[in-house]
Amino acid sequence: MKGGKLMRGQLFTTYDSVLLPSYIRISNVAGELSVQTNELAKLALTIWPDGRPCAIVNYWLTEQALNLTGDSITTYASQLTHLIKFCHNNKKNFHELNDQDIFDFVRQMKTPTILAGKRKRASNNQIRQILKLSLRFLMWFQNSKIYFSDRILIGTAEVNAKITITWKQSSYTRARYIHHMAMPPKNSQIREKSPISNEVITSLENSIPIDPTTSNGYKTEQPIKNYITDYLYERRTFCLWIFKRSGLRPAELTEIPVDENRDHLSSGAILLPTKKTRNSKPILRTFYLSMSEGSRVARYLRARSAFLANLKKHGRVVSGSNVFLLTNNGQQLTRLALTKEFQRLVTRAGHANQKVCMSMFRHRFITKEIQLYLKEFSITQDRYDFSDDVLFQSILKRIATKTGHKSIRSLWSYINLAINDLFIFAEADELIEQNNLYTEGMQLSASLRRTTKVVARRNKSLADEIQTDLNNFEALMKKLFRKA
Known part of the structure; x- marks a missing residue:
């Protein structure tokens, strides 16, 4: 254990x-x-x-x-x-709960709490999930050999239970779930699944620290401190890139295997683990990459290998962890550590009071994929059809192979989200494409500027030359795309 x-x-x-x-x-x-x-x-x-x-x-x-x-x-x-x-x-055992207790329970969860000096309140959707699971547990408790009361604890109105429930069916997954009168209404699915914006992504990328980082529990000499700093910068930029590119889950990112991907990258793909399955060992799914994207992954792996080699060179004990992401002492990075690091980056970027989390990259990826398929369909069929369930099912099946969803049922909520954000006016397509090219070019320039800051620690004159070239490149981009 x-x-x-x-x-x-x-x-x-x-x-x-x-x-x-x-x-x-x-x-x-x-x-x-x-x-x-x-x-x-x-x-x-x-x-x-x-x-x-x-x-x-x-x-x-x-x-x-x-x-x-x-x-x-x-x-x-x-x-x-x-x-x-x-x-x-409330000094109550589980078998003593009744309907009024369930109402009080929900009311208590709605009460804001103060955590780390911030006022936080659970959303209705969070409360619904907690209540569903609690009722499900109480149903199991009643049916177990542990419950000995003469009166029925939880059940429908006709059985005169202490906790009165009804059975409902999810409009998305079609699964049955337990409902209670105290359950709050759903929050808007669109608000809950809001994709992360390009502006927030850029601010996160620009906020990745490049200052020297010390190693936990070690007296760190300057040479190895530089190696650690360089690797952590590569790891953080890679994490944001792979989140944006693939929409994978945080738990999947921390378990991407290295050995299985060394040869696979040459075929233009990366193997990603699929979580949320009942298999004890994550199933690997193939995610296809362009040549430049494959080079981006290979670049990170080179940085990872150089980092491990330098740790060993300076006498650090390094485990043979077969995962992409490592801590600053060469161990496997956990999902919890990844989450904490992301939240520190969010705060550094000035978004501490906004809802910015890693799952929003997944929402962005799925939404963009649906939009791309819809636009492609509109070009080939010369029309937009937002009422064709067969078309939607075909699109979601393709996306599910990329995201690792076992069923497309949980993807249906993204359809409306994608349509609401989709520019459907054909005359604007060219302007949108130009804006996308400009944004892509400026993001590439920003990425090179961040890399130049790392170069400056080794060769300032070379870094100054690169900065000058980037200034000229950005000026050319603004002139070409008529940006102020």
Whole structure:
């Protein structure tokens, strides 16, 4: 079992690679015990606010973990801590809950909290997900051998349960879910799935630090400090690029394998792991790249190899981690560390008070892909058709192969988002294309300027020459595209 660090104020702990006994067999001949085990990729366990293990929830989480991979079990544990806190604060056991408690529970979740000096409030969609899971857990609890009350805890109106529910069907996934009268209405899907803008991406890219970085827990000499700084700059720029280009999940980015991609890049593709499946080992999907994009990936891998070689050269102990992203001491970068680094970059770029997260790159990628397919269809068919479900299904199936979605059902919500943001006036197409070319050219120039800052630490005169050329290039771009 690996992991298991409990953060301050947190009521759950996540463990990696957990072995659990599934059954014990006694040999009829020798009388020896044979223990069969199951290995869980992840297991999350909870406690009450007073530090006692929450055994009932842990029993349910263990049962769920047998059929889950990735971070879903961590999400379940995190969401159920809201119910755990509510019951603890109101001195109630799970079997004592009733309809009024559910209304109070939702009201409590709607109350803003102060975290790190900032006032935060859960969205209706977040509250809905927490309540759905809590009701699902209580339904399991009622049907388990642990529940002994004479009265039905949770059920429909005709059974006179303490918690009255109805069954509804999702308009997107068609899946059934438990509904309660206290459940708040949905937030706008478009607002929840807003893509990240080009302006925000550019500001994030321009905010990547290039100043010297020290290594955790080490006395760092200047030569190796430079190697670390150079690598971290390459890693951060690569992360933003691959997010923008592929729309992959953060957990997938931290598990992209190196060895499997060394030869694969020569064929114009990269192998990306697909999370959110029930496979214990992530399935690799092929994501095709252009020649220049393949070179961009190869550039990062060269920087990674040079970084590891210099760590070893200076006596650092480096593990043989077969993943793209490494920490500044050569270990595998975790998803949590990636998230924290991204949030620091968001703050540095001046977007701390805006909703900017890594998933917005995924929303952007899916939305842009739908728009490209729709525009291509309009060119070949000489019309825009925004009511053809067969067309949409065909488009979403193609996108699902790129994003790793097992089903297109969860992609349907992006259709309206893409159409709302799509410029459908044919006479504006040429102007849009010109603006895209100008934006691409200026983004390339900004990327080269950031790289030049790294060069300046080694060769200032060369960096000055490059800066002059970039000034001339940008002036030419503005003249060519008639930009002020």
